Each structure stands twice: as structure tokens, then as C-alpha cells.
Amino acid sequence: MSSQGLVTDDLSMDGNFASDDNWYIYDQTGDQDGMTPDVIPDCHPTIPYDLYHACMAPVSLAVLLVLSLLVKRKKLYKNCWDGAPGLLSPVQFLEEEGHKGLSVAVFGILFSSLCILVLDNDPLPFISGSSTQNREYWKIMALLYYPAFYYPLIACATVRHRAGYFLGCLLSWCHCVVHLWQKVECPQSPKIYRYYSLLSYLPIILCLAVLSLWYPAQLVKSFKEQKRKKVMEELPGSGYCEDYLKNILAKRTPNKSISRAKPSLLSRIRSYVCSFLYAPQEGFQIPLKLVLSLATSVIAVYQVALLLLAVFVPSIQIVRSGMTKELTALFIQFGIVASENPAGIPGDKELATLKHYIWSLEVCFVSSLVVSCLLTFCMLMKSMGKHRINLQRLYQGAVTDVFYRSRKIQPSQQALVCWMCFASFQTAFACLGLLIQHIVFFVCTVIFTFFVVIPLQSGSNMLLFKIMENMWPFWLTLVLAVVAQNLLTHYYFLERGRLPKELTNRRALYIVTFLLFPINVLVGVLAAVWRMVGSALYNVVHFCRLDVSMLGHGVEVFDPGYRTYCHYLKIEVSQSHPVMKAFCFLLLQVCKKGPQPRDVEEGVKLMKTKAFSSKGPKGKRSRARWFLAYTLLNNPSLLPYRKGALLDSTANGMQASPAKP
Known part of the structure; x- marks a missing residue:
């Protein structure tokens, strides 16, 4: 009994010494010099990331399906169920007139999310505590998941409909409120630096704030629009192409006095500094x-x-x-x-x-x-x-x-x-x-x-x-x-x-x-x-x-x-090419017979299928031919597209001659 008591006393003494030693190492050093940073505990927000994605992913998918059906119903009307609903185009990259601010905001959200998941231990929000061996596979899956997750945010604008703007409002508001709520509850995180998570999410929050303001503005604008029919009849991108063509054909006033003197040092420095600043140019986007x-x-x-x-x-x-x-x-x-x-x-x-x-x-x-x-x-x-x-x-x-x-x-x-x-x-x-x-x-x-x-x-x-x-x-x-x-x-x-x-x-x-x-x-x-x-x-x-x-x-x-x-x-x-598109838009304006096609990406082919009215006045035809000649002379790159159309005599507004036997 006495030996057991001695052993117990020794163990208690060793335990007290160990506890005192731990206290001395961590607490005293941290109090004196501040060497040891404060330990930041893991913060668990009210709406965790896995719950947020589990709720928003089905909602985003449902929004995408509704918009697809809306577009299909709008195009096919009574025959909307004959074909499968088509997937909406996220961005019209080759169109001049588009919502560039919206595209920049969505791409900023997507890229910032990808930057964050590279350093995250759980790339996919649905899978937590993944092993090191399987983490790289989940990162590859995340590279495909996040574009699909944020796809409806940009697809709601391509519909150009009030329903799309309304659904875009709901989606952007939900994303923005959840991210703000999570960062307000947990501004600090133990990863890398206490405020790194907050600062890395700052571009996402700013882009979501832009979307939360842009969609309501477009929705209000759609209700206030009075000349809806006129807007719908305009072809997308025609405004910029016509402005570009007018800017090219505008008369330039020659400079009366051209100074050939050597520019001063200050002017050269100013021009060099201005070369690093992009200034918008009239008639060009x-x-x-x-x-x-x-x-x-x-x-x-x-x-x-x-x-x-x-x-x-x-x-x-x-x-x-x-x-x-x-x-x-x-x-x-x-x-x-x-x-x-x-x-x-x-x-x-x-x-x-x-x-x-x-x-x-x-x-x-x-x-x-x-x-x-x-x-x-x-x-x-x-x-x-x-x-x-x-x-x-x-x-x-x-x-x-x-x-x-x-x-x-x-x-x-x-x-x-x-x-x-x-x-x-x-x-x-x-x-x-x-x-x-x-x-x-x-x-x-x-x-x-x-x-x-x-x-x-x-x-x-x-x-x-x-x-x-x-x-x-x-x-x-x-x-x-x-x-x-x-x-x-x-x-x-x-x-x-x-x-x-x-x-x-x-x-x-x-x-x-x-x-x-x-x-x-x-x-x-x-x-x-x-x-x-x-x-x-x-x-x-x-x-x-x-x-x-x-x-x-x-x-x-x-x-x-x-x-x-x-x-x-x-x-x-x-x-x-804005000149080529402007020329195609002019052809579509002249050809008033029949429905006007919306898709003008293959605008050159329209010259083969649509003919000018041969009964029109000679002045219009002469003016159109002069514009064509002037355009081709100033844009030699359009000549290869014109060669195929010259085989058809109706492309110049002439009647097709009967074939020789």
C-alpha cells in the first residue's frame, strides 16, 4: 500500500510538472513577446456551405429548366413539346451589343471560387473530410461543378424576358445574402491567415452585389419600356455595326497646319504615360x-x-x-x-x-x-x-x-x-x-x-x-x-x-x-x-x-x-467583322418581304437566299452598289466572302438570266 501511494504521489507530481511546463511554454511566451498567434477556433456559420449548396444547386437547376421551357415555348408556340428544351446560351461572345458588366461579374465569381477551392481541404461542399488521395479527384469534379452551379446566374439575362430578370433577381439575392451572412458570422478563419478567407471572398461578394443591382434594374426597365415592338424588331448588334460604319464613312476635316517640329521632352513623356491608359474610341468597342x-x-x-x-x-x-x-x-x-x-x-x-x-x-x-x-x-x-x-x-x-x-x-x-x-x-x-x-x-x-x-x-x-x-x-x-x-x-x-x-x-x-x-x-x-x-x-x-x-x-x-x-x-x-455585319443588316432592312431571320452569324449566305427587289428605283440600286464598292475597297479582307456571292447574279440586285441551253 505504501509503495502504491508513493507511485501515485510521483505520478501526480509529474503531471503537475507537465501541466506547469505546458503553461510556461505557451502562455508565458505568448504574453511576453506575442510570438505565438492567437488560436482561432473553427467557426460554424448558421448556414453552412454544404447546406447552402445542397439547397441552391436544385434551385439553380429548376431555374435553368424553367428558362429553357420558356424559350422553347416562345419559339415553337403550339409545337413546344415536339422537341427537347434546348440549353440556354450563357454568353454571346461574338456579339458586339451584350451585357458586358453582367458577364464580367459572373466570370469573376466563377474564377474566384476556383481560386478558393485550390487551397481548400474540401473542394466539393457536399463531401467533407476527404482523404489526401481522393482530394485531387474531388478538385477535378469541382472544376466542373462550379461552372454548372453559377450557370443560371448568367443564363437568366440571355432570355431577355421579364421572367428571366425576375429569376435572376431571386438567385443573385440568395447568393449575395448567404455569402454576406456567412462572412459576418465568421470573419476570421484559421486557414493561412485570420482574414484571408474574408479577403479572398471579397471579389465574389462585390460581383454578387453587382448582379443584385443589375437584375432589378433590368426588371424595372422592362416594365417601363413602352416601345417594346420596336425593340424586338431590331437585330442584336445592329446598333454598334451601323455606328462603326458611319464612323468610317464620316468625312474627315484635314488638319490645316501640321507641325513637323520635334516634340518636346514633356510631350513625349506625356504620350508615353498615356500609352498605358486605355481610352475609349468613338465608334469602336x-x-x-x-x-x-x-x-x-x-x-x-x-x-x-x-x-x-x-x-x-x-x-x-x-x-x-x-x-x-x-x-x-x-x-x-x-x-x-x-x-x-x-x-x-x-x-x-x-x-x-x-x-x-x-x-x-x-x-x-x-x-x-x-x-x-x-x-x-x-x-x-x-x-x-x-x-x-x-x-x-x-x-x-x-x-x-x-x-x-x-x-x-x-x-x-x-x-x-x-x-x-x-x-x-x-x-x-x-x-x-x-x-x-x-x-x-x-x-x-x-x-x-x-x-x-x-x-x-x-x-x-x-x-x-x-x-x-x-x-x-x-x-x-x-x-x-x-x-x-x-x-x-x-x-x-x-x-x-x-x-x-x-x-x-x-x-x-x-x-x-x-x-x-x-x-x-x-x-x-x-x-x-x-x-x-x-x-x-x-x-x-x-x-x-x-x-x-x-x-x-x-x-x-x-x-x-x-x-x-x-x-x-x-x-x-x-x-x-462590323463592316460585314453592317452590310448584312442593310440587306435585311431592304428585304422587307418575308420574315427577317434573327441569327445573322452566316450573314453572307443571306445574299444568296434573299434577292433585291428588281422593281425598285435605280437610285437605290446605284447607291447600294456604290456603298458596296466603297466598302470592299476600304476593307480588302471582305473580298473572299464576296467571291462566292458573285456567282449569283441576284446578289447585286439584278434579275437572274435564264440558263443557256
Whole structure:
């Protein structure tokens, strides 16, 4: 009994010691320095994610079926049950007049949801606690589930009916209220950073708020519309095409005075800065695909930057606050921190120096991330101006000015695949480009800070300046050689006074060339280093732009981004040429007999099936032929489409002659 009591007393003493030890490690350290972050418990909202998806997924499916039946009933009327209800088109990508804001909002919601599920332990909301082996399969299923889940949000607008707007109001309000309620109840989460979940959901909430305001506005507008019949008779996209054609045919007033003087430095700087800002141009609209690619790229930059900040900054702050003199002694032994004590014992000054170094790393990280984001935004905005220039040149038939070699502007299998992938490629290139830029700029800023800025502040670790001091004769020789060659070339080896400059003093030129050959080899080494660094920085900065090839003109086909962009332009120009569509709309306006078709994607074929009225006045026919000739002269790219129609004599408004026996 006594031995058992002793063992029990020992166990109780060990247990108390263990509890005291745990209390000392976690509580006392956290109270003193704040090294240990507060433990954020898992938050369970009133409406969990699995319940939210379990309720909204059937509702979204029911809305989609109702809209499909509504469209089928509207088109077939009495025979609506003869065919299966067709799936609604989410976005009319090749139409000029569309709801671009709505498309941007839905695509922003979809892409932000995909960014969140990549880092989530439960990609599918219906399946919780999935194992690591099956998690990748659920992520693949989630890539298909989320587009189908948000499909009705954008399909409600393509119906152009009050019922669609009403259902869109209900869906957008439900999604927005649930997301806001969840984030108000659980603003913090233990994943990565306490506010990372809230900040990553911010684009989704903003896009849902836009939809919650847009659908009610369209519903109210549909009730206030008085001239409904007139609106229904208009063909979709006809307004923009007619405006584009009027802008082309408008008379231009020539400039009376053209200044040939060299622009000033301030004007050149202003024009260079304005090249990074996209300004809308009268009579021209950027295609929907380009707008979507820009919007999703901006959201991608935001998500990547947020993830980098949430991973690095809190961690480096914890490391900086947890620095002690014992850890400082380790850095002193490696020579990273200088010590004034001959014995190498760290003091308060060495500890403050080490914390300053860590703070400098944090500043370099944040500043390089800000610069990378700004550069990515500038490159994306500049690419929008380049897209407009390329589209306008292709509309005019200047194929070689865009592709640097002759290409056929017509659809193909590869072109259509690239057109479908363009917006996704642009988003992925923006993500990877931002990451590469940040890594390169972070390394450069760290090198500049620890080899230039900090040595100038403290007066120690002047390694780089010592190397430069020892090599000053070498640098001076190279500079003098380059300056001497330029001066001799300007004043001695070129004959001045003549308009076409000629070589002179050739014997001296040969002598100087031979004598300076070894020095020019060293100059060439520096030039080669600069060529490597310059080309690397150029490719890193322009990596997010698909309109700029990272390879030369001869091997640009091996650049997947630029090849996708070129094929995208082919599809856009061949299928959405505004002049071609405007011409087809004019034909439909003249042909008043018979029902007017709604689908004008194959507008060229209408010239074969619909004939001009031969009994019309000659003035109308002559004016139409003149417009046709003027249009074809100013848009040579339309000639291939006209060749097939010229075989039919009725295409020009003439009567078909009887066939010869």
C-alpha cells in the first residue's frame, strides 16, 4: 500500500510538472513577446456551405429548366413539346451589343471560387473530410461543378424576358445574402491567415452585389419600356455595326497646319504615360472576350498577391518579434551581424540590428509585390490598346502589319480551339507572370538593400564598395575607351558638311580598330551581360501580354500564348467583322418581304437566299452598289466572302438570266 501511494504521489507530481511546463511554454511566451498567434477556433456559420449548396444547386437547376421551357415555348408556340428544351446560351461572345458588366461579374465569381477551392481541404461542399488521395479527384469534379452551379446566374439575362430578370433577381439575392451572412458570422478563419478567407471572398461578394443591382434594374426597365415592338424588331448588334460604319464613312476635316517640329521632352513623356491608359474610341468597342480576359486577369493578380502577403508577412513578423540574443549569437558567428564585443557576445544593439535586417526583408517583399502588381496592371492596360490597333488593322485587311507575314483570315480547327482558350490563357499567364516578376524583383531589391543601402547607413559590410574601389582602373579604362571611340568617330572618322556622311581618315580608323580590339572584347562582355539581363527583364515584365511574342519572328509559332492570340484574332475578325455585319443588316432592312431571320452569324449566305427587289428605283440600286464598292475597297479582307456571292447574279440586285441551253 505504501509503495502504491508513493507511485501515485510521483505520478501526480509529474503531471503537475507537465501541466506547469505546458503553461510556461505557451502562455508565458505568448504574453511576453506575442510570438505565438492567437488560436482561432473553427467557426460554424448558421448556414453552412454544404447546406447552402445542397439547397441552391436544385434551385439553380429548376431555374435553368424553367428558362429553357420558356424559350422553347416562345419559339415553337403550339409545337413546344415536339422537341427537347434546348440549353440556354450563357454568353454571346461574338456579339458586339451584350451585357458586358453582367458577364464580367459572373466570370469573376466563377474564377474566384476556383481560386478558393485550390487551397481548400474540401473542394466539393457536399463531401467533407476527404482523404489526401481522393482530394485531387474531388478538385477535378469541382472544376466542373462550379461552372454548372453559377450557370443560371448568367443564363437568366440571355432570355431577355421579364421572367428571366425576375429569376435572376431571386438567385443573385440568395447568393449575395448567404455569402454576406456567412462572412459576418465568421470573419476570421484559421486557414493561412485570420482574414484571408474574408479577403479572398471579397471579389465574389462585390460581383454578387453587382448582379443584385443589375437584375432589378433590368426588371424595372422592362416594365417601363413602352416601345417594346420596336425593340424586338431590331437585330442584336445592329446598333454598334451601323455606328462603326458611319464612323468610317464620316468625312474627315484635314488638319490645316501640321507641325513637323520635334516634340518636346514633356510631350513625349506625356504620350508615353498615356500609352498605358486605355481610352475609349468613338465608334469602336472592345470584344467581349478581351474584356473578360482583362477582368479575370485583374482578379487573378489580386488573389495571387493576397496569397503571397498572407503567407509571408505574418510569418516574418512572428520571426522578428521572437528574436532573442541567443539567436543573434548564431548570426554573429556567420558574420551576418557585426558585433562590437570582442568575445562575440550579443547585446541589445546587435539584437536591434538583426530585427532591422528582418524588417528590411519585409519591406523588400511588400515593395516588390506592389511594383509587380502595378507593372502587371500597366501591361494589361497597354495590351488593350494594342488589341484595338490589331483589330482595326485586320478589319482594313492589313494582315502583314499584324502577323508580319501573309495569313488567311478564316476559321479553322486550331483557331477555334485557341479562341475558346484565349481568356483562360490570359488569366493563367497573368498569374504566373506576377509570380515570376515578384521573385525577380524581390531578389533584386534584397541585393540592393543589403549591399548598398544598409552598408551606407551603418558603415559596415562594405564588400561591394570595396570591390568597386579595387576595380576602378578597369572601369575607368572601359569608359575612356568607349568615350574615345565615340569622339573620334564624330570628329575625325566621318566627313562633316555633306548631307550623306562619308568615311575619312581610313588609315587612322584601321589603326584605332586594331589597338582597341582587346578593350572592346571586355566591353563586349559587359554588353553581353546587359543583353542577357535586359532580355530577361523584358520577358519577365511582358510575360503577361499575349500580344507580344517572347520569341523571334521566325520561331514565334513555338510561343503558345502568342499563337493563341493570333488565332483568336482570326476568329474575331472572320466572324464579327462590323463592316460585314453592317452590310448584312442593310440587306435585311431592304428585304422587307418575308420574315427577317434573327441569327445573322452566316450573314453572307443571306445574299444568296434573299434577292433585291428588281422593281425598285435605280437610285437605290446605284447607291447600294456604290456603298458596296466603297466598302470592299476600304476593307480588302471582305473580298473572299464576296467571291462566292458573285456567282449569283441576284446578289447585286439584278434579275437572274435564264440558263443557256
